Amino acid sequence: MATVEELKLRVRELENELIKCKQKQCAAEDAHSQALNRPKIDKMSAEVVDSNPYSRLMALKRMGIVDDYERIRTFTVAVVGVGGVGSVTAEMLTRCGIGKLLLFDYDKVELANMNRLFFQPHQAGLSKVEAAEHTLRNINPDVSFETHNYNITTMENFTHFMDCISHGGLEEGKPVDLVLSCVDNFEARMAINTCAPPLVVAANIDEKTLKREGVCAASLPTTMGVVAGLLVQNVLKYLLKFGTVSYYLGYNAMQDFFPAMAMKANPQCNDRHCRRQQEEYKRTEAERPKVEVVQEEEEVVHEDNEWGIELVSEVTEEELKAASGTVPDLPEGITVAYTIPTEEKADGETVEETEQSLEELMAQMKKL
Template sequence: MKKQQDELTGFAENIDDLANRLKNALNKLEERKAESPDAPGNQLGNSQQEKQPTPYREKIGKLSGEVVDSNPYSRLMALQRMGIVQDYEKIREKTVAVVGVGGVGSVVAEMLTRCGIGKLILFDYDKVEIANMNRLFYQPNQAGLSKVEAARDTLIHVNPDVEIEVHNFNITTVDNFDTFVQRIRQGSLTNSRVDLVLSCVDNFEARMAVNMACNEENQIWMESGVSENAVSGHIQYIEPGKTACFACVPPLVVASNIDERTLKRDGVCAASLPTTMAVVAGFLVMNTLKYLLNFGEVSHYVGYNALADFFPRESIKPNPFCDDNHCLIRQKEYEARKASETIDLEIQEPEEEPVVHEENEWGIELVDESEPVLSSESPNNSGVAEGLKFAYEPAKKDNVSGDLSPAQAATHDLMQSIKDKLVQEAQKK
């Protein structure tokens, strides 16, 4: 009996030992999976992790205008050498939030990344689909990934100097809206307010959410959109209190409080062209660069009609009866600022800065494009088109008889012939 008990005790100890060894083996296997996200059976965790891809180069500390093949900023710094931008390197201090990284927003994010923006904050809740491949930026192998993480993984390889923060959620929900407002307040590189918000969404509900947040925070932003037929679009600069907000002149769907989701029909989708979206994205980024780097003229509204190549530009004033209460508050603040500004009647002529250009072997120089180039030696009064002149000057004719009547001209010719005969006779003598 005792022998059987000893055997059972030994058998139980062996089972416990095997169980502990199996448990240790499973723990080691889990650790290996955690260290290798690409291992079989761990694909789902890979798409959700915050793992940053390894960039192809080290970060660059200071921008250089040196013209070498290995310098990614040489063409950008040329804007500074040519006098277009005073200090291009300031772009590395700027933070831009992009809401919606679809057909327009993803191209906007890529352009800003290539321009060397300091920080991008991307907001979107959608996933990459094969149906998105008619647009630019995303690749078929990214299908199924969230758009913000797919965009981040691509942009880090384009320019590792740019800091990219992503948020995979819908800003129109209450909790996510609060997070969105908080990132506007503290999302910059210095944990302060962002420099600009860009709306690249495809629905009015999200536009109204961005509008509400920016009116509350007195945040300058730019709105963009492409029509459902894919042949027109627009961008709009919105400064709370100074220009019309999105609620000041709302679309019919918004003004009528219609749920736009009820307008969608099964099997019917909006058209989209990569060309139209690229044009709108280009306008939006150019306006963004002009605003951030303080050059050129920031457009308040630019439209685009591809069918007629029509580009209307407007400036829309705020609506004093806007439905957004914060917009009305910003309007009063703006009017108070204008009233307190002193008017300086002394007009000073701006000093013309010399045009800066690099010497080159082809003799190409920059000229002022605001005035036509004419020859300083002879004014253009010959009747030919501007910029052209005759190879030689025609001989001037005696136009004395051209201003006389027929009788006076005949008398003039007769007196001239008599004068010539008298001269000939005098020479003979």
């Protein structure tokens, strides 16, 4: 009879074989879907046709919201953590036509992740970055992808992670334009950014006490979708320079409350590199020419306009005056929206008001 250790070993072997089978299946599906996918598009077009995947996005330029939407293809964004928020964030950026995406995650897709958006049951066992790349490349083949399946918090991996975001831009040797933190643990957040400590630091809580063995963290796909949508919306506003960027925006799902606040860098930050960057930013801001904001008066729109539209009243002043009734005596500051005109007989005599009912009036008319 086999021992417990031998059985565990056999289980692991079967699990590895299952993962390999799923990987082959995904590769076959990927090759099949790529054969059916559209070819790459060299230049974004604003042509309004059903076959143009960028027509709705390029319309932002035509509407005057964005100066040049096609600039989106020049940017590189790194998404750290391809879970509930990160995977949806990556999908939204892919559909928007971002130039390049770097995906970082060390975890695998599990059936327990099916409460989330994006991932599918047949991807269970695959690394999240690999599964994400398969899906995203099929959605938009114009986007460049770079995936890294490791934990960024280890010394060796963190060095490689810093190298990737420092030199992993679309242009060789250039840094990425934005790093999006979509991780779910304090250690990874600190590895990404030491100037904005999360709640567990401010509250002096040991993060290990927040997760207990056998206790499942509750999460809804709706919450992830809302958070990812707000994140990507601000990414687009920041990169394409439109609207107002929210540098800190919270979300209380129980009450639909969105607290917003301004955040500044910590001048007493322990990171020497961070303090040096702060000083460099101050110098850059000081050298930037000040732009005086001139309050322009709104122009009065007359009948002559660029559309050639003219409003012409079909009622003369005399007709309007004749059709108006008596204006009641009202207190100062109160006006009537309209008046009830007095009805006249055919010979010009005014019809007097009466309190008789309709039946009484009909009976009176029959006597005449």
